[in-house]
Amino acid sequence: MEDNDPIERETTSDAGEPSEHRASVENGVLLVVNHSRIQPPFSVVLATLLYCAEFVSASVMCAMYHKSEDTIWMGFTITFVIVPAVLIQMALTFFHRDLGRDRPLVLFLHLLLLGPVIRCLEALVVYYKAGKKEEPYVTISRKIGLKKGQNLPMEWEIGHSERTLAAHRNAFKRTALIQAFLGSTPQLTLQLYATIQEKYVLKTRLTLMVITLISVTYGALVCSVLAIQIRYDEYKVRLRPAAYLCMIAWRGLEIATRITSLVLFSTALTHWVIAVGLLNLLFFFIMPWAEFWARKGSLPENVENNFSKLGTTVVLCMFTLLYACINVFCWSAVQLDLTHRELIEKKQCWGRQAAYYCGRFVENLVLIALWYAFKSDFYEYVCAPLLAVQLLVCYGLAVLFMLLFYQFFHPCKRLFRHNVHDCLHCVCLKGGGGRPRPREPPNSYSTNATMVLVPDEHPPDITSQLGDREMADTLDAA
Numbered sequence: 001m002e003d004n005d006p007i008e009r010e011t012t013s014d015a016g017e018p019s020e021h022r023a024s025v026e027n028g029v030l031l032v033v034n035h036s037r038i039q040p041p042f043s044v045v046l047a048t049l050l051y052c053a054e055f056v057s058a059s060v061m062c063a064m065y066h067k068s069e070d071t072i073w074m075g076f077t078i079t080f081v082i083v084p085a086v087l088i089q090m091a092l093t094f095f096h097r098d099l100g101r102d103r104p105l106v107l108f109l110h111l112l113l114l115g116p117v118i119r120c121l122e123a124l125v126v127y128y129k130a131g132k133k134e135e136p137y138v139t140i141s142r143k144i145g146l147k148k149g150q151n152l153p154m155e156w157e158i159g160h161s162e163r164t165l166a167a168h169r170n171a172f173k174r175t176a177l178i179q180a181f182l183g184s185t186p187q188l189t190l191q192l193y194a195t196i197q198e199k200y201v202l203k204t205r206l207t208l209m210v211i212t213l214i215s216v217t218y219g220a221l222v223c224s225v226l227a228i229q230i231r232y233d234e235y236k237v238r239l240r241p242a243a244y245l246c247m248i249a250w251r252g253l254e255i256a257t258r259i260t261s262l263v264l265f266s267t268a269l270t271h272w273v274i275a276v277g278l279l280n281l282l283f284f285f286i287m288p289w290a291e292f293w294a295r296k297g298s299l300p301e302n303v304e305n306n307f308s309k310l311g312t313t314v315v316l317c318m319f320t321l322l323y324a325c326i327n328v329f330c331w332s333a334v335q336l337d338l339t340h341r342e343l344i345e346k347k348q349c350w351g352r353q354a355a356y357y358c359g360r361f362v363e364n365l366v367l368i369a370l371w372y373a374f375k376s377d378f379y380e381y382v383c384a385p386l387l388a389v390q391l392l393v394c395y396g397l398a399v400l401f402m403l404l405f406y407q408f409f410h411p412c413k414r415l416f417r418h419n420v421h422d423c424l425h426c427v428c429l430k431g432g433g434g435r436p437r438p439r440e441p442p443n444s445y446s447t448n449a450t451m452v453l454v455p456d457e458h459p460p461d462i463t464s465q466l467g468d469r470e471m472a473d474t475l476d477a478a
Helices: 042-067 071-096 104-111 115-129 140-147 160-198 203-231 241-268 272-294 309-329 350-374 377-381 384-409 420-428 468-477
Strands: 021-026 029-034 235-237 451-453
Touching: 042 071, 042 115, 042 160, 042 203, 071 104, 071 115, 071 160, 104 115, 115 160, 160 203, 160 241, 160 309, 203 241, 203 309, 241 272, 241 309, 241 350, 241 384, 272 309, 350 384
Parallel strands: none
Antiparallel strands: 021 029, 235 451
8 A cells, every 4th residue: 555645544443444534734733534434332232242141141050059059159150240240340430430420320330230231322322423524623742742843653533422432442342351351261160160060061051151251252352452452553453354263263272271171170189270270370460560570660650640559559450460360361462561651561572472372281281181190980981081182182273373363364464573484494493503584674554454554754844833822822731
């Protein structure tokens, strides 16, 4: 895609649809008009449906456990429903800053654990009321940046409706992670364990297991997409359907084999699985803080303006807990940097990713071997060696789909200094001293039409056309 005009350029919206923008200078102010059609909030609706479906199916399962007097399983099922639901209400309230606003009905619905439902309805109302054109404007921060002579990328401004929908999408992406890894993964592990122990499958339990598996896979998918968007924030990325299918296969196989390995190990050595889970959780929880102390860094001050150091520490601990829970079951796709204002390290850590998957493969192998050695008589009716081999093969397939994604379907693969093929070539020729050739610097735009670089050319100096008095008023307002 070639375009020599730094003002008029084809971009890609959050949902992947191209949109056209027109810029003009009127009365010394650069106006950027967005004529794109606002995208429906599909991610908000999907996250809400998964939340409601899991809540309802878990409630029915709790009623069945109560009738059969399985108090222990009923207690764990209620815990894995209520805890993530409460955290989701707190997260939505935090993201939308409702505590300082007069919205008693919304807060009351949050107390009833119906916050995602009312937020989804709000997003749908905003979408259906939104017009096709929005009032153009220029942000104060961009004026200040241009006044200081900074080489800022051209930023297409969006209207109020699009900003509101974007806020809902961002909030529900975070709540999808909470729902998936603080609720759905332990719920799926519990129900699979109960199924093996009772030696028969209930339709209600099977429904709950399917819903939780979909929720976990969707949460892992959101985690991967968020990692790409954060790491390549200078680009508008768009994933093709083949990339989504590859990621679904990668994440689904990775999570399914991990949970199955833990459940099989727990049926043979019930109490030892608690130690395995706690060691995993503590390791991934302490690791970011150990790096933070080793760097002698300071806590970021812009997590929330009204937070004290204690409040910031509590938020960072909750964020680290979520990060640790993700890594217990699958690769989080990001590395935490508690000293950075975005809390995410943007550098691609290939070494850590390779170490994670190698270590996880070895751990799953050890768990399956211990299960095979101490398995109960029930598994005499199951071909245990074949089951163990299938689990290892499925985890290998998950790694294979991951490599295929990074080699062929990653939207920013042209930005990699070395791709998967280069790394494998280097490993194969390691004994002969072969090293991969440095890749040529990528072009400004991908030939795959999956990413668009935000232009970095100097925009027209609109500050020279603004009066000194107008700029002084702008700076005072900032």
